[in-house]
Amino acid sequence: MTAATAGLPDRLPVKVCLGFGVGTVGVSIMLNAVTAYFPAFMSTVLGQSTELAGYLLMASKLYDAVADIIIGMMSDRTRSRWGRRRPFLLAGALVSSLSFLMIFAAPALGDRALMLYMLAALVLYSTGYSLFNVPYMAMPSEMTGSRYERSRLLSFRTIFVSLGQILAMAGTAAVISHGGGGAAGYLTMGWVMALVIGTAMALSFFGTAGAPVLAVAAGPVEKLAIDWRAVWRNRPFCLLMGAKVCQFLAFASLATTSLLFMLNVLHLGYAGQMQLALAQNLATGLSMPVWLWLERRMGKRNAYIIGIALMSLGSLSWLTVGTAGVGTLGLILRGILAGVGAGGMILLSISMLSDALAHDREVTGLRREGLLSSITAVIEKASFALGVALVGILLNLAHYLPTRNGELATQPDSAINALYAGYVGIPLVLFLCNAGFIFFYPLGGRGKM
Numbered sequence: 001m002t003a004a005t006a007g008l009p010d011r012l013p014v015k016v017c018l019g020f021g022v023g024t025v026g027v028s029i030m031l032n033a034v035t036a037y038f039p040a041f042m043s044t045v046l047g048q049s050t051e052l053a054g055y056l057l058m059a060s061k062l063y064d065a066v067a068d069i070i071i072g073m074m075s076d077r078t079r080s081r082w083g084r085r086r087p088f089l090l091a092g093a094l095v096s097s098l099s100f101l102m103i104f105a106a107p108a109l110g111d112r113a114l115m116l117y118m119l120a121a122l123v124l125y126s127t128g129y130s131l132f133n134v135p136y137m138a139m140p141s142e143m144t145g146s147r148y149e150r151s152r153l154l155s156f157r158t159i160f161v162s163l164g165q166i167l168a169m170a171g172t173a174a175v176i177s178h179g180g181g182g183a184a185g186y187l188t189m190g191w192v193m194a195l196v197i198g199t200a201m202a203l204s205f206f207g208t209a210g211a212p213v214l215a216v217a218a219g220p221v222e223k224l225a226i227d228w229r230a231v232w233r234n235r236p237f238c239l240l241m242g243a244k245v246c247q248f249l250a251f252a253s254l255a256t257t258s259l260l261f262m263l264n265v266l267h268l269g270y271a272g273q274m275q276l277a278l279a280q281n282l283a284t285g286l287s288m289p290v291w292l293w294l295e296r297r298m299g300k301r302n303a304y305i306i307g308i309a310l311m312s313l314g315s316l317s318w319l320t321v322g323t324a325g326v327g328t329l330g331l332i333l334r335g336i337l338a339g340v341g342a343g344g345m346i347l348l349s350i351s352m353l354s355d356a357l358a359h360d361r362e363v364t365g366l367r368r369e370g371l372l373s374s375i376t377a378v379i380e381k382a383s384f385a386l387g388v389a390l391v392g393i394l395l396n397l398a399h400y401l402p403t404r405n406g407e408l409a410t411q412p413d414s415a416i417n418a419l420y421a422g423y424v425g426i427p428l429v430l431f432l433c434n435a436g437f438i439f440f441y442p443l444g445g446r447g448k449m
Contacts, residue, residue: 012144012153012211019207021156023089023136025200028164029193030096030129033172034103035255035388037186041104043402045183046114050400054392056115060122061385065378067130072374075135083213084370085135089205092132097198099125104190126381132201134377137350138369141357142213151295151351155288158347162285167196169258169277173270234363236443237356237372240349243437244376245383247345250430252387257422264411265419266325275328279335284343291344300348300355301441307344308435314338315428318420355443391422
């Protein structure tokens with residue numbers, strides 16, 4: 001703890017931790033539901049190619065690269081009775097819920113008009129996501145000076161990530177199925193999840209009203225012109241960004257192909273998606289005490305590498321699925337393995353980011369948490385969108401057959417192989433690269449601040 005953080009508590013009230021964490025339910029649904037279901041919605045309901053879906057997502061992220069930086073720097077400069085970050089949470093809640101509904105309530109349009117409509121909806125979606133998530137991720141490093149307490153705070157967030165992912169994957173599948181599938185099912189899902197997104201984000205705004213915060217006068221604010229050399233000199237931050245590129249490319253490949261893998265390779269349909277998502281995310285949430293214990297026992301860096309190893313084993317396990325397919329028990333066990341590994345990766349990567357932001361403040365004296373959080377958001381979302389686009393291109397080159405009204409086609413062997421590559425091979429390689437960056441991260445050792 002430094003002089004700048006001396007006034008911050010070492011222990012945060014549970015109410016504040018819950019209020020902070022609940023917001024990520026909305027973030028999780030926004031990210032995962034759109035990534036997993038937008039390509040399927042475009043290719044099985046609207047008759048468009050997965051390649052077009054990938055291009056649209058990537059185009060919205062190019063816009064995001066600018067929006068994130070602007071929003072991050074704006075939040076660094078904001079002065080209000082609600083603080084620097086919280087006004088953006090409320091604005092993000094409104095825009096996010098509206099844009100999510102727009103995506104899955106697409107009107108009947110010609111191909112060109114539909115493309116333009118979806119591009120506009122995705123740009124609005126990216127704006128809402130950034131308005132909430134960029135200031136939100138700057139908050140933990142300003143709420144406590146203890147690196148262990150930051151991990152505890154973020155463990156609440158990770159539990160809510162699990163809940164959000166259950167809703168994003170299993171919940172959406174259930175609502176689509178209950179709504180009759182096809183366009184009607186996706187429309188029903190859009191209304192339900194838009195309400196959940198708006199509610200969760202608004203609850204985070206109100207739930208953090210009493211949260212402690214680092215005094216704004218503690219140091220100067222970063223100038224409008226970004227000093228990239230100063231950012232580059234923050235070695236922990238740069239190494240973590242390299243790891244995040246690999247992590248989010250891998251997660252994008254998994255998320256984009258997960259439903260299509262269930263539908264076309266395992267032939268388990270939406271029921272299989274629900275079972276896998278429930279197993280994964282319950283395991284993620286329940287594993288938090290274990291990861292907090294491992295962090296104190298061996299440090300964040302080593303615990304993170306264990307998480308990567310578990311995720312890699314989960315990916316490899318799909319190669320053992322033969323022509324007989326996989327039963328419910330096999331599906332659940334794979335979900336548990338991947339869920340525990342993902343829990344460690346998600347918790348520790350975000351906790352390490354908060355440490356890197358605190359390290360930057362201590363070394364430079366600058367209050368630019370919002371700027372660095374926005375750079376992180378750009379890297380995460382650009383990597384995620386690039387992963388989605390590349391998988392879409394891969395499936396198109398492999399002659400994946402799009403359909404309409406929720407119907408399924410018999411896919412050629414080339415498309416099946418591409419789905420295996422997207423769901424198993426590509427993530428595995430990226431997880432190994434991720435571990436390489438984390439190995440050199442200097443703040444993650446046991447007992448190091």
